[in-house]
Amino acid sequence: MGDLIQDARYGLRNLTRSPGFVLVAMLTLALGIGANTTIFSVINSTLLKPLPFPGGDRLVLVWETFGKGPDNWNIVSAPNFWDFERRSHSFESMAIFDSAGRGYNLSPAGNSHEAEQVSGLRVSAGFFSVLGAKPLLGRTFLSEEETLGKDREVVLSYGLWKTRYGGDPSLVGRTIRVDGADFTVIGVMPREFEWQFWSGPRRLWVPVGYTKTDFGRGDNSFIAIARLKPGVSVAQARAEMEAVGRGVATEYPREDADMGATVSPLEEFGVEGLRTTMLTLLAAVAFVLLIACVNVANLLLARGAVRQKEFAIRLALGAPGSRIARQLLTENLLLALAGGAAGLLLAGLSTRVLFYAFKLDSLHLPLRPVDSISMDGRVFAFALLVSCLTGLLFGVVPALRALSTSVNEPLKEGGRSPRTGGHNRLRQVLVASEVALALVVLSGAGLMIKSMTRLLGVDPGLNPKNVLIMGMSVPQEEIYVGPPGLPRFCQDLDDHVATIPGVMSVGAVAHLPFQGNAGRNFQIEGQPPADPGHLPGASYTVACPNY
Numbered sequence: 001m002g003d004l005i006q007d008a009r010y011g012l013r014n015l016t017r018s019p020g021f022v023l024v025a026m027l028t029l030a031l032g033i034g035a036n037t038t039i040f041s042v043i044n045s046t047l048l049k050p051l052p053f054p055g056g057d058r059l060v061l062v063w064e065t066f067g068k069g070p071d072n073w074n075i076v077s078a079p080n081f082w083d084f085e086r087r088s089h090s091f092e093s094m095a096i097f098d099s100a101g102r103g104y105n106l107s108p109a110g111n112s113h114e115a116e117q118v119s120g121l122r123v124s125a126g127f128f129s130v131l132g133a134k135p136l137l138g139r140t141f142l143s144e145e146e147t148l149g150k151d152r153e154v155v156l157s158y159g160l161w162k163t164r165y166g167g168d169p170s171l172v173g174r175t176i177r178v179d180g181a182d183f184t185v186i187g188v189m190p191r192e193f194e195w196q197f198w199s200g201p202r203r204l205w206v207p208v209g210y211t212k213t214d215f216g217r218g219d220n221s222f223i224a225i226a227r228l229k230p231g232v233s234v235a236q237a238r239a240e241m242e243a244v245g246r247g248v249a250t251e252y253p254r255e256d257a258d259m260g261a262t263v264s265p266l267e268e269f270g271v272e273g274l275r276t277t278m279l280t281l282l283a284a285v286a287f288v289l290l291i292a293c294v295n296v297a298n299l300l301l302a303r304g305a306v307r308q309k310e311f312a313i314r315l316a317l318g319a320p321g322s323r324i325a326r327q328l329l330t331e332n333l334l335l336a337l338a339g340g341a342a343g344l345l346l347a348g349l350s351t352r353v354l355f356y357a358f359k360l361d362s363l364h365l366p367l368r369p370v371d372s373i374s375m376d377g378r379v380f381a382f383a384l385l386v387s388c389l390t391g392l393l394f395g396v397v398p399a400l401r402a403l404s405t406s407v408n409e410p411l412k413e414g415g416r417s418p419r420t421g422g423h424n425r426l427r428q429v430l431v432a433s434e435v436a437l438a439l440v441v442l443s444g445a446g447l448m449i450k451s452m453t454r455l456l457g458v459d460p461g462l463n464p465k466n467v468l469i470m471g472m473s474v475p476q477e478e479i480y481v482g483p484p485g486l487p488r489f490c491q492d493l494d495d496h497v498a499t500i501p502g503v504m505s506v507g508a509v510a511h512l513p514f515q516g517n518a519g520r521n522f523q524i525e526g527q528p529p530a531d532p533g534h535l536p537g538a539s540y541t542v543a544c545p546n547y
Contacts, residue, residue: 001485007326007327008330015335023334025333027064028292028295029294029296029335029336029339029387032285032288032339033386034280034342034346036285036351037286037288037382037383038351040379041379047274050301052129052192056266059228060234060266061226062076062084062224062225062226062261064245066494071383075221075311076224077217077221077222080259081096083244083251084241084248084261090226090229090240091187091237093130094126095130095224096123097223098208099222101118102119103472104204104206105178106177107177116164117472119203123141127141136187138173139189146207151207151208155188155205155206157202159189159191163533174189183206188479194314197367220293221297234263234264241259244261247401283506287441291437291441292390293429294434300332301457325400329392333388335386340384340390342347343383343387344375348443352373366400439445461513489508489544493508494506506546509542522538523536
């Protein structure tokens, strides 16, 4: 330990004698380490963040499957879910929630014209218990409240309760107006509970209230979530659900002939594409760090050539070559740590720029709200590890080179300068390696820019210029039910919005282009019925005439 401290002190003295070299090396390393730390910070705040629920590693999603292939999973229908729940034994509890969610119009009681739209979700009674979430105030839903007509209860998020209702604890038990109807507030969730799945966070929850369309086995409109029993693995649950799915398909051959079932970890849902992107970026910046290491190694070799006489004197005085190599590695490690500290500061600035420039707060990752890119202990540990590995990487070649230092030639009185042929050859190899790595990075960047240019040049089939969009849910829902409901809504929308100055035309659609759709099975009128379980299906969306 004493030798290590002595090496560190001697290394610091040596580095302070060459401030120009230290500055260039530190900046080079700071760029490489900072780039890697920045990307890792994004990965840490998105992909590595644990689920915000107790025992999140035991939460899984249950899917229906159809046919074969990697993407054969589907959301579930309510009847099939009930069969899954009744026949399975791997789960502690199960629940479903509406796959789409929707906006709900809130207004003070007796004044339905002062509405505020908030995002909400229909959930079954066991939804909160599956997640292990307990309300801050009141209670959550009971099983009898899932029935249509008895589903006039609402649970509020902490944020909605604070901002709209002033955090009034007496609100629990009182009624509020939701879509023009009276709902009783039965609970408020704690601040830390936030649920976002395929879109932004939900601010209220209502009972599922099964409607007539929810009772068809082909009406897949729910997502099933479950909590594994202690000791049950995902693989075991998946094997059981595959058997359960086959059993349900056998019992209902007309609707579920090709159906199966499977499970997947909740923590892995929705991050596959982002994981690939982030790992690709991390690999790219790793090349940048490797280039920085080669660059600094080249600088150290040049510096080592100047210090050959120093090494020869130490060897002549009896110092073993391994001690000199250790001294150089310690010195290089100090240099790497200094570069890592500068890189950490650079990463702190870069993450803020990334967060606001790319609007990462609007990145609706399932169950992982990106409020900020934090520099926590894991990021500091990563920066420290990368700095140490970097110090070893760029320091090992100069250290090994020092071991081969000749004792006699540098000490010859009046002798010529020590031969540098070996040094030159090694430096030429490092320069060639640096150029090769730079070409790899530049080629990848060029291909990415070319792909993005081509992507931006693709004709989407529509002209988005001067087109504004806004989200809304149908107000006063009972007015727009039944077959006449959609034409009436479209006409009312046109009457109220098209008259606004500056508006040329107005339309409405259930799903924006390239942002999803709905799907249903169908039969062709006048044609023989399809084989059981092989009804044709189609994707569709609902639109107003002027859309």
